[in-house]
Amino acid sequence: MIQLSLAYRPPFDWDSLLDYYRRHLLPGVETIEGDRYSRVFRLAETGATGFFRIRPQGNKPELLLEMTISDTRQLLRAVQRVRHMFDLDSDPVLIANAFAHSKFLRALQGKYPGARLARGFDPFETSIATILGQVISVRQTSRLMRQVVALYGEEIQHPVSNERIRIFPTPRTLAGSDLRALNITAQKRATVREFSSQVANGTIQLERAQTQEDFKEAVRAVKGIGAWSAEYMALRALGDTDAFPATDLILHRVLKANPEIDPEAVRPWRAYLATCLWNEYAHTPNSERKKRHALLQAHELSGGPTQAGRKRIQSCGSSLAKRQTDSHQTGRHA
Secondary structure, X not given: OEEEEEEOOOOOOHHHHHHHHHHOOOEXXXXXXXOEEEEEEEOOOOOOEEEEEEEEOOOOOEEEEEEEEOOHHHHHHHHHHHHHHOOOOOXXXXXXXXXXOOHHHHHHHHHOOOOOOOOOXXXXXXXXXXXXXXXXXXXXXXXXXXXXXXXXXXXXXXOOXXXXXXXXXXXXHHHOOOOOOOOOOHHHHHHHHHHHHHHHXXXXXXXXXXXXXXXXXXXXXXXXXXXXXXXXXXXXHXXXXXXXXXXXXXXXHHHHHXXXXXXXXXXXXXXXXXXXXXXXXXXXXXXXXXXXXXXXXXXXXXXOOOHHHHHHHHHHHHHHHHHHOOOHHHHHOO
């Protein structure tokens, strides 16, 4: 295999990145062993297939990448995908400066120095995971993604082991499938098919070189994709550093409890704010999460609204929780 050293600007929070990919692992396609991540891939633009594994390289500010690819002319393209996936071109100093205006954010950034945006290698795969993961748990989403690969994925020969495996299906394949074998709602099937169709015909572009607002407007035009999904796709699939899913349950709670946090003040790095807040949630014990949520609810209700007002607040909270609890909003980020 070809070996390359991929440099980055320290500090670099590899452990948090690996924790994210471990929670969102797609078995058969991705593997994590110790501090090493590996996956089989196909480049949609060219059809080239390959395999790579990557890990830290001692105390050096670089990652060791080992890769094999069916068409070596596409090596640079594949390496650029890997750099983007692990956010290796980020500048932690710029992020720290953006957080410096707030005592809370300085402390948060100090807890997670070198935080990076965990992005998907395959933007289409990541986008479909976002759609499937609406209003269900991370575990359920992973199970559905495994089913998608098993039922609709293309069979190829593993570039290293030579065994027959399946990789994630193409947009055209999902657009032309009825998806009835998946235990999802009829609306979600329609959303997956419509999104896949628009990617296949070029109406929705998954390239980074586009205006993010145009991308989010295009995906929101698909029935079943709202503001949260559009922002999350922009962050995880395209790598938008300023994407911020403000309706996310975790982010919503934190901003309510800490009104001094102004996401607008950290533009164009709001995605790093979201990442640090999700990391904080992931490292908070369940008992402490419940305690904080109870305090927040008490704070929201202590303003003295009428009984009818309290019912409206509780109803809104219940509705929000119904849409978001145990979904990407509460699980996949954490």
